[in-house]
Amino acid sequence: MPDFLKHLGTEAQCEAALEQARWPQGFVCPCCRATGASVFIVGSHKMFQCRACRHQTSLTAGTLFQSTKLPLTTWFLAIYLISQEKTCLSALALKRYLGIRYPTAWFIQHKLMQAMSERETTYTLTGHVQVDDAYLGGELSGGKAGRGSENKVPFVAAVSLDDKGHPLRIKLTPVSGFTLKAISSWANANLAPNCSVSSDGLACFTAVTEAGCQHHPIVAGGRKPKELPEFLWINTNPNKFLF
Ligand SMILES: [Zn+2]
Known part of the structure; x- marks a missing residue:
């Protein structure tokens, strides 16, 4: 928190950060894409006027912070x-x-x-990806845990790893259920072709091959999947997921 406030604690610092994020190479006109603007202040806010088409825009126009x-x-x-x-x-x-x-x-x-x-x-996940089935909600329902539970929303938990096995990016996607069809359509939307996908033995995950990915089911051999190193980053328990 002190570090955050030191760098982004004042309005001027936040404006500078937004300007840098929005126009890292300097002003680009949202109308004509020309670069270069005259800057003037209205109230306490910076306004930009395009030198080519004279369109005026504020720093926040067209962003999350508009108006x-x-x-x-x-x-x-x-x-x-x-x-x-x-x-x-x-x-x-x-x-x-x-x-x-x-x-x-x-x-x-x-x-x-x-x-x-x-x-x-x-974003799509690339490279090596660990996937698992996960369930959210229903903690107070007293329902069954994990697969087959009532009152829980099923979703796919997936994490991509770098060459050293460190996590890069996660995706948590609600699905209609763990069917071949649902996983095939999930994989097409969320995985880059040629991903190498590890999962436990749940049959539906073979459908990632329909998105051009390789599939490596890991058979636990008596151990719980969460105890295996292959699932270090996608370790889920019935009600809560932990990364
Ligand atoms: Zn312009």
Whole structure:
């Protein structure tokens, strides 16, 4: 937190970070793609006027923060808090941390989660990928654990690894069920062709081959899959998943 506040604790620092993220090579006009702008200040905000077509745009126009009345420091702190939390940060907690009204906290939370979700869909996992079946919810229902449980949402948990076996990127995708058809369509949408996929012996995971991937089922041989090194990063238990 002190480190975060040191680098992104003021409005000017947040504006500079947003400008750098949005236009790393300098201003690009959202209308005509020309570079170069005249910069002027309106209120407390920077405005950019394209030198080619004279289109005026603000730093936040067309971004997640468009038309916001909140300072960027509030948004950036919300991003920090949400991204640091291991479990989901509630809108109520966000309200308390940021000192804002509950509806505003709820709005920020949903906007950020939507942005994260949209960004995630643009990635596919590459290289070596560990996959497992996982189930979310139903903790208080007293239902059966793991596969075949009622009241739980099934999803595929997948993590891609680098050459040293360290995790790069995860994907958690709800699926209709663990059928060959569902896994085939999941693999086509989420895996790059030629991935090398490890899973336990659950039959449906053979369908990753339909997306051009190789499949390596690991047979536990009396040990629980979560005790095997092949599943180090995708270690799930019936109700909670841990990475
Ligand atoms: Zn322009």
